[in-house]
Amino acid sequence: MSDREKRQLIVRGQNVPVSEEYWDYVADEQSVKDAEVYRNNTENYVGTVKYPIGVIGPLKVNGEYANREYVVPMATHEGALLASYSRGAKAITAGGGVTTRIKTRCMLRAPVFIFANIADANQFYRFAHLATTQEAIKDTLHKNIGHLTEERTRIRVFQTDRKVHISIGIDSQDAAGQNKVTYAGDLMMKWMKENYPGNIPEMYIEGGFNAGKRVSVMHTLLGKGHSLVADCIIPKEVCQSILRTTPYRLQRFQKMHSRTNEFMGGISCTAHAANGLAAFYIATGNDPACTAESQAAVTHFDLVNPSGGSTGLFDQDLYASITLNSIIIASIGGGTSLPSFQAARSIMGATSANELAEICAGVVLSGELSFYASMETGTFAAAHWNMTHK
Known part of the structure; x- marks a missing residue:
């Protein structure tokens, strides 16, 4: 606990020495006052860290949920990053905006069931494959977990040697759903234990098939959370005046970069999508660790x-x-309700997860455009030096 009056940081009964700046920037008056607000989000709470936030835009988004121009908050301490994203957003808006569409919403959890050999596992696989197409399992999930709908609950069964993974996908609506789908996985395990006629030697809530907080081919192909597509047209005049290159040269460089990534076995076939994702996630109170997937x-x-x-x-x-x-x-849910994140989101006026997802897609594409343009024109190094050495 942080006691501002006594200027003491007490951890397990011991006084931990801290600098005087700690009381100005971490355990400041507002952070100590708000300790109860953070109780369910952070154990052993001792204060807050001030993370710099800038804005980009206006970014015009032509989506089904995000359909106007947005000024977008992004949290980063990397100099030149937001200048680059702003340039990309300017080019997109000048070209008429970015069109975005959500394909699916499906948060995943994959309980694993482990058997003595592949024959036993395959017997369970066949049972589970048939059972998960029946109404009984979905009814159990829908009755015990709020606002799930049958048409948006997706269950897949995979056998890998003597293990069987049951991937459960649910539509968690405006929540990220990582806790809710964990409850669904727990219900699935209980249902299998009660209804499978054979013996299940071992089962765990997750066997790695979900690939949470790490990048995998599954995230590229099957998707997790919001799956989106976004595109835009940048007229050649806009490309030349804002991005300082031509469409021909820019697409040629991007294709070369993408082919190199494929040669290296890269899973993320982008320039630097992680930069925009992390900055947007942090500013809006979402989990930055999800940038990995x-x-x-x-x-x-x-x-x-x-x-x-x-x-x-x-x-x-x-x-x-x-x-x-x-x-x-x-x-x-999660960190989205915390004071500073709510305040940052108010800059956009976005109210739903769908709207945030479509804005996020436009932000990431903005960064891709500007990054490739700076690389193609040979201004990447100078831009970083000039922005960070003023």
Whole structure:
């Protein structure tokens, strides 16, 4: 506990020496006053860390839930990052905005059931595969976990040697759903224990198939949380005036970068999606550790004819898109209710997880555009030096 009056930090009954700055920047008056607010989010609470937040935009988003221009808060201490994202947002908005669409919402948990050999495991696999297509299991989940719907509950069964993983996907609506889907996994384990006619030697709430907080091919292909696509057209005049390059040169560089990533076995086929994701997650009170899985994304640049007719190679506009299949984001629950995060989100006026997800997709694509432009024009190093050595 932090006792400002006595200027003492007490940990397990011992006085821990701290600098005088600790009382100004960590255990300041407001942080000590708000200790009860943080009780359910942070154990052994001793104060808060002030993380710098900047804004980018306005960013025009043409989504189903986010459909206007937004000024977007982003938290980072990397100099030049927000200047770059701002440039990308400016280019997107000048081109008419970024179109975003949500494909699915599905938070995952995958309990594992372990048997003595593959034959026993396969017998359980066949039972589970049939059982999970029946109404009984889904009814159990829906009755015990609020606002789940049958059409949005997805269950898949996988056998790996003597282990069987049952992947449960639920629509957690405006919450991230990581706790809720854990409860669903626990219910699945209890149901199997009660209804499987054979013996289940071992079972655990997670066997690694969920791939939480780490990047995997599963996040690129199957998706987790919000799965989104986003694209935009950057007219050649905008590309030249704001990004300082041409559509042809920019898409050529992006394709080279992507091919190199494929050669190296990269899972995230992007320039630096993690930067935008982490800064957006932190500013909005979402879990920055989810950046690991959320960056399993694919960026794509191409050339398009502005009129739909035949034009020369150097007279075309730039088409830019990104597929983000594992955006883990919420507008309620977790850290989203804490004071500073609520205040930061108020800059956007976004009220739902769907709206936040669509804004996030536009933000990440903004960063991709500007990053590739700075690399292609040879200004990347100078921009960082100039922004961080003033």
